[in-house]
Every structure is written in C-alpha cells, then in structure tokens.
Amino acid sequence: MRVHVADHPLIAHKLTILRDETTRSPTFRLLVDELVTLLAYEATREVRTTTVEITTPVAPTTGTHLASPQPIVVPILRAGLGMLDGMSRLLPTAEVGFLGMQRDEQTFEAITYAERLPDDLSGRQCYVLDPMLATGHTLIAAIEYLLARGAVDVTAICLLAAPEGLRTVEEAIGARGDVTIVTAAVDERLNEQKYIVPGLGDAGDRLYGVVD
Numbered sequence: 001m002r003v004h005v006a007d008h009p010l011i012a013h014k015l016t017i018l019r020d021e022t023t024r025s026p027t028f029r030l031l032v033d034e035l036v037t038l039l040a041y042e043a044t045r046e047v048r049t050t051t052v053e054i055t056t057p058v059a060p061t062t063g064t065h066l067a068s069p070q071p072i073v074v075p076i077l078r079a080g081l082g083m084l085d086g087m088s089r090l091l092p093t094a095e096v097g098f099l100g101m102q103r104d105e106q107t108f109e110a111i112t113y114a115e116r117l118p119d120d121l122s123g124r125q126c127y128v129l130d131p132m133l134a135t136g137h138t139l140i141a142a143i144e145y146l147l148a149r150g151a152v153d154v155t156a157i158c159l160l161a162a163p164e165g166l167r168t169v170e171e172a173i174g175a176r177g178d179v180t181i182v183t184a185a186v187d188e189r190l191n192e193q194k195y196i197v198p199g200l201g202d203a204g205d206r207l208y209g210v211v212d
C-alpha cells in the first residue's frame, strides 16, 4: 500500500480553514470541492492512458487519451458525496458508483446500507472518495468490496487520515490489492470516540448538517 501526503501550501491553507470550527457549511462545501480537485490531480498520476493520432490546425501529432474502460469513481455516502463534483470536474468521463456506509459509533465497525456499482469491475481502476480515514474500517470495507468484484487497483482520496487507521488498512489489505491512499494530511491520533485529532469534526455533519 502506498500513502501519498499532498504537500502544497494551497492545500495547507484551505485545510486550515476547513478545520476551523467557525467555518459554516457553505464555505466548508466549497473548500472540500477545491481540495478534492487538488488532491485528484495527484491521485490520477497513474490513470491509464492510450496514445491517439490527431491533427492540430498545424500538423498531425500523437497525443494522449484516457484508456477504456474508463475509471470508476466511488464516493462513500454521505460525506464522500461532497467530493464528487470536484473529482468529476477532473475526470468527467469516469463512471460513478455509490457505496452507502455508516460507522457504528459504539463498535466503530462499518455498516454498508447501500450499494450501486457494476457487478463486474474486472480490470477497472477505482477512485474511492471519503474525506475521513479514522479507524480505517470504512475504507477497508469499501476496498474489499471493490477487490471482490475484480477491481485491479484502488486509489482512495481522503482529506485527513489518522496514523492508526493507515496501519489498520495496511494490515487488512496487505498485498491483496494495488492500493494507494492520497491524503491532504496525516493527523496526530484518534481520541476515545475515534475522532481524528485535531481533525475537523464530523465531516458529514459539517457538509450537510447534523442527523441522529
């Protein structure tokens, strides 16, 4: 498993405003959208391409197109949905599949409550979107789901990751799949409620409001 921490002053600036508890939902959504586009630039470095022959107004030349089949982008509901527009802007021809997952706040296990993805992901590159990698249980469940359907490589784009969660994902997935995690920062630790410290709180609530 590879972990890439995107180290860029614009990412650090936007992330700091995102973390601030006084930042309200409209600004929070805008910043998530901007951050995912910056992270996606890094995360798609190894997207599969093919060469094509085209003619410019001046001369024939060889260029690059995304290879078929196109990658699949998988936002994990609810909070990952806030990252979809920013990702789609960069990869407008990618297919989109959905995984609805919620962390049980007593056991910290991931519960899958919805899925809408092609059954056969053989040979497909998958980009999972979820802003928070805390215990790692949600991401493990998502990666296992995609690998079981034949995905060849999975790149997860997270805004924040906890060191404990990264270790847990590494232990669970190991060499079973080609997995990359791209994140804007690896924070200090998890607290007793398994929230990322310093983190940004509950990403879903900050994007969309508190639900019971």
Ligand SMILES: O=P(O)(O)OC[C@H]1O[C@H](OP(=O)(O)OP(=O)(O)O)[C@H](O)[C@@H]1O
Pocket (backbone or CB within 6 Å): 076, 077, 078, 079, 080, 101, 102, 103, 104, 108, 110, 130, 131, 132, 133, 134, 135, 136, 137, 138, 139, 165, 194, 202, 203, 204, 205
């Ligand atoms: O690494 P983990 O410990 O599994 O936690 C991370 C998960 O928790 C949050 O989702 P949440 O369960 O709050 O659902 P929501 O997006 O609907 O708010 C977050 O968006 C991740 O999916």
Ligand SMILES: O=c1cc[nH]c(=O)[nH]1
Pocket (backbone or CB within 6 Å): 132, 134, 194, 195, 196, 197, 199, 200, 201, 202, 203, 204
């Ligand atoms: O810090 C955390 C941990 C899990 N889910 C969140 O939204 N935030």
Ligand SMILES: [Mg+2]
Pocket (backbone or CB within 6 Å): 079, 202, 203, 204, 205
């Ligand atoms: Mg939540």
